[in-house]
Amino acid sequence: MFLLDTSAWIEILRRPARLRLDAIAEIDDVATCLPVVQEVLQGFRDEAAFRTAREALMAFPMVESPLRQEVYDTAIDLYRTARRSGLTIRSGVDCVIAACALRNGLTVAHHDRDFAILARVSALQVQEVLP
Numbered sequence: 001m002f003l004l005d006t007s008a009w010i011e012i013l014r015r016p017a018r019l020r021l022d023a024i025a026e027i028d029d030v031a032t033c034l035p036v037v038q039e040v041l042q043g044f045r046d047e048a049a050f051r052t053a054r055e056a057l058m059a060f061p062m063v064e065s066p067l068r069q070e071v072y073d074t075a076i077d078l079y080r081t082a083r084r085s086g087l088t089i090r091s092g093v094d095c096v097i098a099a100c101a102l103r104n105g106l107t108v109a110h111h112d113r114d115f116a117i118l119a120r121v122s123a124l125q126v127q128e129v130l131p
Contacts, residue, residue, distance in 0.1 A: 001029050003063065003101045005110035006039035008129045013053065019129055024109045031061040033100040035093050064100045074099035081121045089114050098124050
């Protein structure tokens with residue numbers, strides 16, 4: 001099962017698309033979490049496109065909803081572990097997304113260096129979606 005990061009969704013939803021969802025996983029093997037939904041949807045300017053994207057994203061299985069303290073505790077540990085290793089995570093939200101994936105045994109499909117770093121300092125499974 002895969003949790004697609006915002007960076008993967010951006011590549012799928014951009015026009016022209018640089019990536020197809022079926023190149024990552026079967027649709028039944030995709031889940032999401034609220035931080036990804038927020039990041040993806042906040043970027044839409046067109047109201048009709050926003051509504052369509054929101055409906056599509058909300059149709060995927062949602063992990064860690066509602067977000068509990070344990071998710072944030074895991075995210076904090078991930079960030080601090082990376083810092084102790086001399087590595088900088090640019091986005092705390094990426095740590096929350098990684099925590100959702102870790103807690104649910106999901107692989108993060110991404111095009112974002114933060115996830116490669118987090119995989120180096122934890123058991124996070126990742127798949128880069130673009131070369």
